Amino acid sequence: MRGVLFGLLILLVSNAIGQVKVSGVVVDEQGMPIPFVNVVFVGTTIGTTTNDQGEFQLKKNGGKADVSLSLMGFEERIIPYAKLKGIRLEIVLKENATSLDEVVIVRKPKKRLKKKENPAYRILKEIWKRKKKNGVALVKSYQFQRFSSRELGFGNMDSAFVRKVLRKKYGELKEHLRQNYDNDSYYMPVEFIEKVENVYGSNELNLERVDVEALRETGIHQLGKYVARATNVFKEINVYEDGIPILDKTFVSPIATSGFGSYDYVLSDSTEVAGAKEYTIHFFPRQNGDLVFKGHFKVSAKSYALSAIEMEILKEVNLNFVRDLSIHKTFELKNDSIYLPKSNEYKGEFTFLTKNKTEKSIYLVKRERYSKYLFNRAKSRAFYENPLVQSSKNQFKKEAAYWDDQLVEEEKGTLKLVAKAKTSTKVKRATGTIFTLSDxxxxxxxxxxxxxxxxxxxxxxxxxxxxxxxxxxxxxxxxxxxxxxxxxxxxxxxxxxxxxxxxxxxxxxxxxxxxxxxxxxxxxxxxxxxxxxxxxxxxxxxxxxxxxxxQNFFLSRVxxxxxxxxxxxxxxxxxxxxxxxxxxxxxxxxxxxxxxxxxxxxxxxxxxxxxxxxxxxxxxxxxxxxxxxxxxxxxxxxxxxxxxxxxxxxxxxxxxxxxxxxxxxxxxxxxxxxxxxxxxxxxxxxxxxxxxxxxxxxxxxxxxxxxxxxxxxxxxxxxxxxxxxxxxxxxxxxxxxxxxxxxxxxxxxxxxxxxxxxxxxxxxxxxxxxxxxxxxxxxxxxxxxxxxxxxxxxxxxxxxxxxxxxxxxxxxxxxxxxxxxxxxxxxxxxxxxxx
The missing domain is CATH 2.40.160.50 (membrane protein fhac: a member of the omp85/tpsb transporter family)
Incomplete structure (x- = not known):
């Protein structure tokens, strides 16, 4: 008995020793908190960002790792593992003087600034002038290939549930599981859909054709109409439009011409990227309950086109079932003037009862990658008006080798998890219950x-x-x-x-x-x-x-x-x-x-x-x-x-x-x-x-x-x-x-x-x-x-x-x-x- 207790004690102590927890606040040289600082364990993908008060929490299981803190306009700082004692740290970041030429740094004012007093307003006006003439809209015709993956599963699942789903494969597949370090829970995918599409467009004819080249669906698909509606949440998200349709609501875009009525803007810095200057503008909701976002975007000082945007909804937003929702888009420069979509990553978590962080959820991750751009190779009107139509269930089926070239390592791991989860009785029972409650x-x-x-x-x-x-x-x-x-x-x-x-x-x-x-x-x-x-x-x-x-007896037998x-x-x-x-x-x-x-x-x-x-x-x-x-x-x-x-x-x-x-x-x-x-x-x-x-x-x-x-x-x-x-x-x-x-x-x-x-x-x-x-x-x-x-x-x-x-x-x-x-x-x- 003493041996068993001693063994458990050793196990608990070794687990505690192997776990790295870091928390603290990041400030500038004047002691002001810095939001949006990237805080990451070096050599891993485990990270977070600081909140409005500059605070962060970070945790990982096993292995020594330093912590990196970085933000555009500031010098990167590495905190060695030896100095991570589990206490609350106060970390000072220094401004990077070499990247701040002609920079206007504006913190979110306690009192709202008028438009003309806000340095961001000048940049936004230029974006508004050009936002209908950016990207593929600048050429006569275009074509490109779009790869998309959609991962759907259960969030906030404990290790017991995961072990029952993966069973004998747990030891082999656990490294592919994404973990929620806030409450030591896991994300368990049950469906994974991959699609490759070829897109052809003509701005002269105002026509666009989308053909599916390949499609693969793995896992359990029957989760009910409300989950099906949620999986469409990230379709056609165009931040250049004034209104962004999400589910059955319309959100105000952070670059909408009416944006100053819904957002507070802060111009944080400007930097040189590949010889071109970019501005970074942060945006905050004026009213936290409105259908708006919080985040930041980067914009070219030459073309005033977006090079990247990150945004998320606040927990106070008047939206049901949605606990978290974030959007990250990047654009690449072509021909020195055309910014084209490069990648999109969308994440959403949906809960049934409350938005409590501990409640189990259905989560959705959608990724898109763009490639093979070609311009000004126009096709006939008949071509654009007659897209490829699916005529059989397996029409777009491809061999496994085709998909190996398309997927990144993280997506390959997700596919393995889903292939195992779809055979689990526990998963089938859970998805069946969700379907009945929904439909x-x-x-x-x-x-x-x-x-x-x-x-x-x-x-x-x-x-x-x-x-x-x-x-x-x-x-x-x-x-x-x-x-x-x-x-x-x-x-x-x-x-x-x-x-x-x-x-x-x-x-x-x-x-x-x-x-x-x-x-x-x-x-x-x-x-x-x-x-x-x-x-x-x-x-x-x-x-x-x-x-x-x-009374109603005005009825007929029919x-x-x-x-x-x-x-x-x-x-x-x-x-x-x-x-x-x-x-x-x-x-x-x-x-x-x-x-x-x-x-x-x-x-x-x-x-x-x-x-x-x-x-x-x-x-x-x-x-x-x-x-x-x-x-x-x-x-x-x-x-x-x-x-x-x-x-x-x-x-x-x-x-x-x-x-x-x-x-x-x-x-x-x-x-x-x-x-x-x-x-x-x-x-x-x-x-x-x-x-x-x-x-x-x-x-x-x-x-x-x-x-x-x-x-x-x-x-x-x-x-x-x-x-x-x-x-x-x-x-x-x-x-x-x-x-x-x-x-x-x-x-x-x-x-x-x-x-x-x-x-x-x-x-x-x-x-x-x-x-x-x-x-x-x-x-x-x-x-x-x-x-x-x-x-x-x-x-x-x-x-x-x-x-x-x-x-x-x-x-x-x-x-x-x-x-x-x-x-x-x-x-x-x-x-x-x-x-």
Missing amino acids: GYFTPITGLQLGNLFTTTARNDIEGVRLRLGFRTFKSNDDRFRLLGFGAFGFKDNKFKYGLEARYLLSTKPRITIGAAYLNDIEQMGFTRFNERDLNPQPDKGPKAVFVRG RKSMFRFDVEVFKNFNVGVKLAKERIVSADPKRFSLAFLNERTGQVQHRTTDVYSDIYLSYQPGRQVEGFGVDRVIGPKLHPKVLLNFKRAYRGVLGGNVEYSKLALLYNHPIPFGKFGVLDATLIASKTFGKTPLSVITAVPSNQTYFLTPNTFALLDYYDFVADSSVETHFEHHFNGLLMNRVPLVKQLGLRSLLTFRAVYGTISEKNKRINRSTIRYVAPDKKPYFEYGVGIENIGYGNLRPLRVDFIWRSDFTNVNGPVSPKFGVRVGFKTSF
Whole structure:
């Protein structure tokens, strides 16, 4: 026993002796703290930078090493290992006089300087003049190769977890693990994606073509839609743009023309690099909670182009799930005047509950390297307009030797770790849990998923409490075929409802998909005008909810057979046709009638058989998509959408007993306004031609639940307004915390404010009034527009879980003729998980 205790004591002592800990403060010769000093163990990649107060902490396990301290404009200083006694050090750096000719050194003032008093302002003005004419924009045409790697995994994992994942390979692979020395935890990668792309561009034609040359995916890819959105966080980060889109938010660039409204700038020094002078400018947020960065950039004194930029978000920023996020870009000089992208490194850490440094996380590291630049070798317009399209899953597969030439040693080590992690039961269990929490589906057997667990329960006056469970086939996002379905049961009507849909990717160039579906369910007719992708209505869209106001027996029993054909004519522009037959009857004939007069026979009919074709055009410029399969993952980047539908119903075909045409247009455009937030604007217009019964006429979209539903009116009852011609506008302005961040005490809560306004104007024709025999009296908002307006607070919750939104809504007056008068004021709740 004594031997065991003695052995443990020796082990503990040797471990403590082998661990090197250094902490201290770095100051200049006047005793002022110096931020952004690089502090590194010599001969290693283990390092950190000093904070605003010049403080740092550094730690490594095993091995003697000196510490290097360096910052542009100061003499490098080496602290020998013998002087690292574990005490708090005060280290003085001396200014390097040889590199400070014509230097203006400005520390961040306690009092904000006016623009003209700030030496950085002169340099920024020159950057603004030239920022649209830098890099490849200076040549007629260009081409280059871009290598990118994306590492995704778990952060803050203890050694026990890592040992269980790596098992017998732990001793061999532990040297490749990155360690978080702040809390002695590890980063465990579970996915690694490498890609080589050839980029061709023409500034004369304003066209760019990107072809994938090679692609390799290793590890576990199924982590859910929110992780998938997070992996798109670093797409198209262009610091020269005034607004930098990250996730579903827009950050103010540190070199934006409006930057002085969001940042404090400090010109720290100028240096000679390869015979050319460069300035270094540090930037700091004016308000820590705003969507801005902290960091510094280097700029050429000749061309005023950036040669490097490093920036990160502060922990106080009003952004959910994101604990850390940093961006490091470098540029290289070509032809003495053109600064071109050289490398990018992006890092992000995402946590589920809080931003606490000790909480386990999902981390993302993306690296990009640029090479093989060629200029002014123009190609034809047809070449630029016809990029290479993926047509098979293994189309871009390359041999291992190809990738060995592309990867650096650190990336090769990551690949080995991922290859082992993907076989770990512990990792599979963890990723499966994350997927279920994110998407609401779980996988009982490989290839089949059940859910969505978040839409299992609803209630209405016909079915009572309604339970629903769906399924879908799913192996990966590259599935060319997908089968979806659901079953539902109402405990009041004691009837089973179901739906089934199949989708198949028929061709990849052009991209053609086909689909077929059958539905036997309870539906709210007249409110779904645009449904080009999903043939069956989704359970989270519509009037089916647990908490509702008033009575809702205005429901229909629908049996529907459908077929859809869709082709992507060019990127993000789709043309499709849907063919369908719907048999519609009232779900409660005693209280709600859908009867109409058939003027040809003079008989009143209670059943509608609607046989129709629906042709649609969909254009979504700027939309990001991921995946090769029939259902692609949509990225978080904000983009406009235009959707045009033309529906034509045929009497006498397959038993159809109605004949009409309907034209509908939707235009949605989220417009970023920098730090002032995002305006989400929607315009909807529709016109019906021909005699149309209530079952298929367009009603003004109402909402009798206590939950917010997009593009509906919260203070209208179903069928308060019926219009065969109408125009709607829906505006929501989300301030993204701009106002709340400036209210004392409240700003600590991380809340965000918004304003809403919705209006509709419409008419109903006399011919449709004449055939109406339903229990609904037709009234349209034709005398004056009906409108609703409100204020709201979103991002309500705790820690990172802030899905709750509360809107306070008022409405204009109108004459109610169908049922009780709608409320003039209401409080509505929305649930949406956002960053």
